[in-house]
Amino acid sequence: KPLLEIIDLHVSVANKEIIKGMDLQVNKGEVHVIFGPNGSGKSTLLNAIMHLPGYSIDDGEIRVKSQNIQEMSTDQIANLGIGMSFQHPPKIKGVTLRNFLGTINRSEDLEAEIRALSMDAFMERELNVGFSGGELKRAEILKLYAQSPDLLLIDEPESGVDIENIAIISKSINKILQEDRPMKMRERSAIIITHTGHILNYVQADIGHVFMDGRIVCTGNPQMIMDDIKKLGFSGCVACVKEQK
Ligand code: ADP
Ligand code: MG
Ligand code: MG
Numbered sequence: 001k002p003l004l005e006i007i008d009l010h011v012s013v014a015n016k017e018i019i020k021g022m023d024l025q026v027n028k029g030e031v032h033v034i035f036g037p038n039g040s041g042k043s044t045l046l047n048a049i050m051h052l053p054g055y056s057i058d059d060g061e062i063r064v065k066s067q068n069i070q071e072m073s074t075d076q077i078a079n080l081g082i083g084m085s086f087q088h089p090p091k092i093k094g095v096t097l098r099n100f101l102g103t104i105n106r107s108e109d110l111e112a113e114i115r116a117l118s119m120d121a122f123m124e125r126e127l128n129v130g131f132s133g134g135e136l137k138r139a140e141i142l143k144l145y146a147q148s149p150d151l152l153l154i155d156e157p158e159s160g161v162d163i164e165n166i167a168i169i170s171k172s173i174n175k176i177l178q179e180d181r182p183m184k185m186r187e188r189s190a191i192i193i194t195h196t197g198h199i200l201n202y203v204q205a206d207i208g209h210v211f212m213d214g215r216i217v218c219t220g221n222p223q224m225i226m227d228d229i230k231k232l233g234f235s236g237c238v239a240c241v242k243e244q245k
Contacts, residue, residue, distance in 0.1 A: 001066050003028050003151055003189050004049075004082075009060035011041070011048040018044045020214030021060070026151065029186035031177070031204065033222050034193050036211035037234050042193045043087050045211070046153045050074050050084050064151075083149030085140035087156045087193070092127040097139060100127050105146040113145045117172055133160030141172045152176060152190040158198045170202030179204070197226040210237050 004026040011019035018041040026032055036042050048055040049062060051074050062069050064080045072080075092100070097119070101110065114120055117138045128136055137157055144152055154173065158166050174180070177188050192199055199205075200222055208222030210229070217238045218225065228237035 002026060002063075003030075003065060004191075005061075005063040006049075007061045007063070009045075009048070009062065010058040011044055012056045012058055013044055013054060017058070018214060019048065022211075022215040024209070024216060026189050026191060028150075028189060030206050031186075031190045031192065032207045032209065033197075033200065033205045034191060034209045034211050034216075035195075035197065035225060035229055035234070035237075036193075038195070040211055041214060042211055043155055046084055046155050046191070046193065049153060050077055050082065078147070078149075081150035082153065083144045083147040083151070084153040085137075085144050085155060085157065087159060089128050089136050089140050091129045091131075093129060095127045096124050097127050097142075098123040101143065101146045104143065106148045107146050110146055113142060113172065113175070116175075117142050117145075117168060134162060134165035137161050137165065137169055138172075141169050141176075145172055145176055148176065150188055152188065152192075154190060154192045156193050156195055158194065158196050163198075166198055167202060170199060173203055177203075197222075197229070200226060210234055212238065 002025045006022060006024040009019055009022050010017060034042055044055060048057055051072065064077065064082060067080070069077055107113070114123065119138055119142055122135065122139065128139060131139060141157070157169050157173070161169070177186060177190065192203065192205065205222040208220060208225040209216045210218045210225060212234055225237060
């Protein structure tokens with residue numbers, strides 16, 4: 001049974017329809033990447049899955065582990081095993097990174113990961129307040145590591161981040177995906193939103209999609225889609241796939 005099923009999903013934000021009937025299925029162990037132009041609704045998709053306020057699901061269905069999540073709160077959805085790292089993480093005054101991680105931690109070796117992500121010096125600071133681009137993303141991935149979800153929703157891990165930080169973040173993503181366990185089937189899954197595709201150099205993705213005009217317009221090998229986008233742009237990639245059909 002699929003981990004996540006999205007069926008004919010329609011989502012509006014501020015009374016504007018952003019997602020216009022999209023379908024997606026993520027099975028256990030699969031890593032999907034979603035490419036797409038700025039403002040096309042990629043973040044809206046992840047925010048809608050998590051039922052964040054302001055994202056109205058007008059039609060269609062989201063199922064997690066075969067359960068319709070329609071009536072569930074964000075907290076209940078997280079407890080089903082979905083974790084999200086934000087493109088623009090909120091700053092929370094009065095809550096330290098250590099306190100925050102303490103409330104969500106399910107991992108066994110968080111201290112080691114704090115060191116691996118060089119976040120030791122940030123543990124007593126207010127969550128995300130004054131963090132640089134790379135520090136924000138490292139804190140987000142540390143949060144995911146603590147949560148250890150079955151499905152990771154990662155929104156633009158490379159945006160505003162230098163190449164060295166992308167490598168560090170990717171290493172943690174691979175640890176959450178348990179890629180270090182030899183000869184074992186991947187147990188966890190991810191949807192990674194990427195604008196640049198840099199993440200493909202570090203994380204083994206299985207399936208790529210282009211999201212445009214409110215829906216997924218093409219699906220295939222992530223690297224091939226990336227190459228198409230580089231040569232032909234997002235719409236060119238769509239045309240390319242259409243021709244093959
Ligand atoms: P992407 O992540 O693909 O760049 P977004 O999902 O962030 O795109 O945004 C899609 C569209 O929805 C944009 O036009 C954006 O301005 C609009 N939008 C997203 N969030 C909000 C919001 N909270 N209020 C109003 N408009 C929003
Ligand atoms: Mg964007
Ligand atoms: Mg976005």
